[in-house]
Amino acid sequence: MNARAPKGTADMLPDVARAWEHMQRTAQLLFARYGYEPIYTPTFEHPEVFTRGIGEATDIVSKEMYTFEDKGGRSVTLRPEGTASVVRAALEHNLVANGQSAKLYYAGPMFRYERPQKGRMRQFWQIGAEAIGMAEPGIDAEVIVMLMRYFEELGIPRSNMRLLINTMGDQACRPAYREKVAAFIRDHSSVLCEECNRRAETNPLRAFDCKNPGCRDVMSAAPLLRDELCDDCAAHYAAVKVHLDDLAIPYVEDPSLVRGLDYYTRTVFEVQVDAGLGSQNAIGGGGRYDRLMEEYDGPPTPGLGFALGFERTLLALEAAGVAVLGHPTAEVYVARVDASLGEAVFAIVQELRDVGIPTETDYQARSLKSQFKQADRLGAHAVVVVGPDELAAGEVTIRNMATKDESRVPLGEIAERLKQLLG
Numbered sequence: 001m002n003a004r005a006p007k008g009t010a011d012m013l014p015d016v017a018r019a020w021e022h023m024q025r026t027a028q029l030l031f032a033r034y035g036y037e038p039i040y041t042p043t044f045e046h047p048e049v050f051t052r053g054i055g056e057a058t059d060i061v062s063k064e065m066y067t068f069e070d071k072g073g074r075s076v077t078l079r080p081e082g083t084a085s086v087v088r089a090a091l092e093h094n095l096v097a098n099g100q101s102a103k104l105y106y107a108g109p110m111f112r113y114e115r116p117q118k119g120r121m122r123q124f125w126q127i128g129a130e131a132i133g134m135a136e137p138g139i140d141a142e143v144i145v146m147l148m149r150y151f152e153e154l155g156i157p158r159s160n161m162r163l164l165i166n167t168m169g170d171q172a173c174r175p176a177y178r179e180k181v182a183a184f185i186r187d188h189s190s191v192l193c194e195e196c197n198r199r200a201e202t203n204p205l206r207a208f209d210c211k212n213p214g215c216r217d218v219m220s221a222a223p224l225l226r227d228e229l230c231d232d233c234a235a236h237y238a239a240v241k242v243h244l245d246d247l248a249i250p251y252v253e254d255p256s257l258v259r260g261l262d263y264y265t266r267t268v269f270e271v272q273v274d275a276g277l278g279s280q281n282a283i284g285g286g287g288r289y290d291r292l293m294e295e296y297d298g299p300p301t302p303g304l305g306f307a308l309g310f311e312r313t314l315l316a317l318e319a320a321g322v323a324v325l326g327h328p329t330a331e332v333y334v335a336r337v338d339a340s341l342g343e344a345v346f347a348i349v350q351e352l353r354d355v356g357i358p359t360e361t362d363y364q365a366r367s368l369k370s371q372f373k374q375a376d377r378l379g380a381h382a383v384v385v386v387g388p389d390e391l392a393a394g395e396v397t398i399r400n401m402a403t404k405d406e407s408r409v410p411l412g413e414i415a416e417r418l419k420q421l422l423g
């Protein structure tokens, strides 16, 4: 058999899994300060949740979804992202009915059949947040600030990050603008790639996102939405920028930022990092999706949010020299002079863990010398040495690993003495 993980997936070994847990914990604590609650939706959904929500003409829906029939003959799709599912769940459970609002966050694996490369996986892990039911521009700024603060709290220096913002307009101004861009593409069809020409018919704004340098050049002269915004969208965008300015959050306005999901209206944003990431340099992004719930036949309901990619954030942290991987640790190591003392050691280890001290011991009949080496590797501050003579006297030896001081301690006082020693 092939004993390797499938292409585009990766095992999260303990050091990386520890970083993932750290990132989730950091999100939990920070997002709670902004009023967000956790939500978990299924890993697979009816395909329509994504085809309708994200849009048939997007790369995600047209090329990248894992859709298959289950044993009951039902078509299901592994979620390529979390927003569509969260909005579907908010509608199903009436979380935002009657003018209520909801702030929700989630973490978990997402699936896209993409060409794997550094920072681009077929199964990747996201942390996301969605604020549903709120239309005011203040919440746009709040969501953006929360994302920036999150990256800062993890340890990515602000100077390493570039926040790009743009507006996608709404149903009042975007349709006419789309037509203008489509006409521009048709006018320049001979100098644009085949894909961009196709986009004129399906999804013209995506031509701004073409990776082909020739197309980028041509598209830099295309009409810009910011010149065609309706008054409401222009006022909303201006207010978001005022809030960001007030909070001294630096941003770059990028009129070509269109993002790969069709549900966006008005504000969109992306956080990019250059160091360590190559071409997959977006560590997080998001935006407003005021029409999404209507795609599921729900009432008009504003909403916005973001998601950040775990793998890329980890690369950005490594590039910034932040040690997030860490090591397994034990504050105390209980060593035995010979293997016959296992029972007494077991009792001491359990007692220390029960009072909250991270404690490790030997399970492989190692020599005393290798037990001390293992204690060092784990970063133990103290080693409890259990020997036959001491044990006969109802005592153990505790060695302070920093000062190398040793003292004999009665069995009944081990936990207390260690707590003093560990401070």
Ligand code: HAM
Residues within 6 Å of the ligand: 080, 081, 082, 083, 084, 112, 114, 119, 120, 121, 122, 124, 125, 126, 128, 129, 130, 260, 261, 282, 283, 284, 285, 286, 287, 288, 304, 305, 306, 307, 308, 309, 310, 311, 312, 313
């Ligand atoms: P997205 O930009 O498609 O947005 O994904 C968000 C982040 O997930 C990206 O910035 C990137 O860090 C990571 N990511 C995406 N695809 C991959 C991949 N193939 N491999 C590794 N990492 C990846 C969304 O998913 C929207 N749901 C964000 C959102 C929430 N908008 C509103 N609310």
